[in-house]
Amino acid sequence: MDLSLLRSKFRGSMLGALIGDCFGNLYDNGYNSLSDGMKFVLQKSFDTLEGPVSKVPVMQYTDDSAMTYSLAKSLVEQKELEIVDVAKRFVKSYFLEPNRGYGTGVVTVFQKLRGNKFADIIEPATEQFNNQGSWGNGGAMRITPIALFCYENYDNLLDTVRKVTQITHTHKVGIDGAILQAAAIYQSLHLDPNEELNVMNFIDDLIHKMDKIEKDEEGLGLAEPQPYKIQLGVVKALISEDGDSPQVEKVIKKLGNSVAALYSVPTAIFCFLRAQKPISGIQTENPFRRAIQYAISLGGDTDTIGSMTGAIAGAYYGEEKINSNILQHCESSTEFRVLGDKLFEMTVTQ
Numbered sequence: 001m002d003l004s005l006l007r008s009k010f011r012g013s014m015l016g017a018l019i020g021d022c023f024g025n026l027y028d029n030g031y032n033s034l035s036d037g038m039k040f041v042l043q044k045s046f047d048t049l050e051g052p053v054s055k056v057p058v059m060q061y062t063d064d065s066a067m068t069y070s071l072a073k074s075l076v077e078q079k080e081l082e083i084v085d086v087a088k089r090f091v092k093s094y095f096l097e098p099n100r101g102y103g104t105g106v107v108t109v110f111q112k113l114r115g116n117k118f119a120d121i122i123e124p125a126t127e128q129f130n131n132q133g134s135w136g137n138g139g140a141m142r143i144t145p146i147a148l149f150c151y152e153n154y155d156n157l158l159d160t161v162r163k164v165t166q167i168t169h170t171h172k173v174g175i176d177g178a179i180l181q182a183a184a185i186y187q188s189l190h191l192d193p194n195e196e197l198n199v200m201n202f203i204d205d206l207i208h209k210m211d212k213i214e215k216d217e218e219g220l221g222l223a224e225p226q227p228y229k230i231q232l233g234v235v236k237a238l239i240s241e242d243g244d245s246p247q248v249e250k251v252i253k254k255l256g257n258s259v260a261a262l263y264s265v266p267t268a269i270f271c272f273l274r275a276q277k278p279i280s281g282i283q284t285e286n287p288f289r290r291a292i293q294y295a296i297s298l299g300g301d302t303d304t305i306g307s308m309t310g311a312i313a314g315a316y317y318g319e320e321k322i323n324s325n326i327l328q329h330c331e332s333s334t335e336f337r338v339l340g341d342k343l344f345e346m347t348v349t350q
């Protein structure tokens with residue numbers, strides 16, 4: 001692939017994660033889809049922020065971007081995955097800014113890590129929720145830098161995702177959600193946005209990957225042994241249903257919009273793929289924006305589903321499709337672009 005396009009895709013993925021989080025943070029709405037009124041506000045807000053830069057306050061990012069930033073910064077400075085360094089940065093960043101909307105359980109992990117002076121990186125996470133570990137989407141929401149870092153090595157991707165995720169999430173469903181999100185970004189990075197996306201191939205490739213991963217894992221202890229493979233099948237079925245209706249209620253019912261990785265990562269993948277085509281009620285020609293706007297319109301965990309959708313879409317389209325005025329309204333967008341560049345420079349053989 002052309003190197004300037006690939007650099008743009010690295011930037012796009014980091015920036016997409018940030019934009020989805022910043023916008024989504026403003027539309028947190030319990031577990032209901034956005035009301036028609038709020039959808040209208042969202043449409044107008046994108047329209048306004050795409051226009052000439054006004055004095056609208058900068059949108060703050062949340063835990064999703066805080067952790068993405070820490071992870072990217074660690075990779076760039078250490079030049080490899082240094083798991084203790086990553087854990088220290090997560091903890092430091094949390095105690096500096098604890099009000100970034102962290103999950104209620106994960107805070108205990110940060111306290112224990114600080115308490116044991118990082119002597120054991122995994123134990124605090126394994127003790128979560130009566131030793132089940134967390135199945136929240138906190139592993140998946142921050143995984144973008146790892147997908148970029150492993151651009152040239154899919155075999156490393158799985159192991160690297162597992163290590164980074166286990167700092168806070170040891171439940172298989174939490175880990176596999178992070179793997180699926182990373183795999184979706186990885187696939188997007190490798191595709192040429194100037195060619196029409198083969199949506200069915202994209203899903204089939206993910207189903208194939210998750211089938212293997214979920215089969216390789218023993219003792220899942222769940223009624224449904226291949227939950228992500230099943231949910232990706234649902235994504236496929238929903239995509240196949242024609243028409244331009246946004247199917248919001250059906251998507252929420254079948255794919256979910258919650259903080260659970262299983263009921264948010266497949267949703268983000270669906271949003272990216274569905275937004276290849278126009279969606280009624282969302283007025284934009286820009287498929288990157290459409291994906292994030294659609295993701296947020298589903299309600300629920302809007303910052304995280306918006307962020308995960310943005311990371312996948314940005315990795316596919318690259319920075320070209322990201323409105324530069326919007327970026328000026330997102331906290332730390334310059335830093336996120338620079339981190340995308342640095343990850344590109346250290347990862348891609350030039």
Ligand code: 8NA
Nearest residue numbers: 101102103104105106129132133134135136137138301304
């Ligand atoms: P987490 O590990 O605390 O998990 C999130 C939540 O999932 C927990 O608080 C539990 O309610 C539930 N949960 C996870 N695993 C289990 C289990 N084994 N048994 C029972 N319940 C369980 O944190 P996380 O990092 O996974 O959370 C990520 C989400 O939290 C993201 O959406 C992030 O943005 C944040 N979040 C914040 C707000 C907010 O506004 N404060 C709202 C939603 C989500």
Ligand code: MG
Nearest residue numbers: 062063064303
């Ligand atoms: Mg958040």
Ligand code: MG
Nearest residue numbers: 028301302303
């Ligand atoms: Mg939220």
Ligand code: MG
Nearest residue numbers: 301302303304
């Ligand atoms: Mg969230």
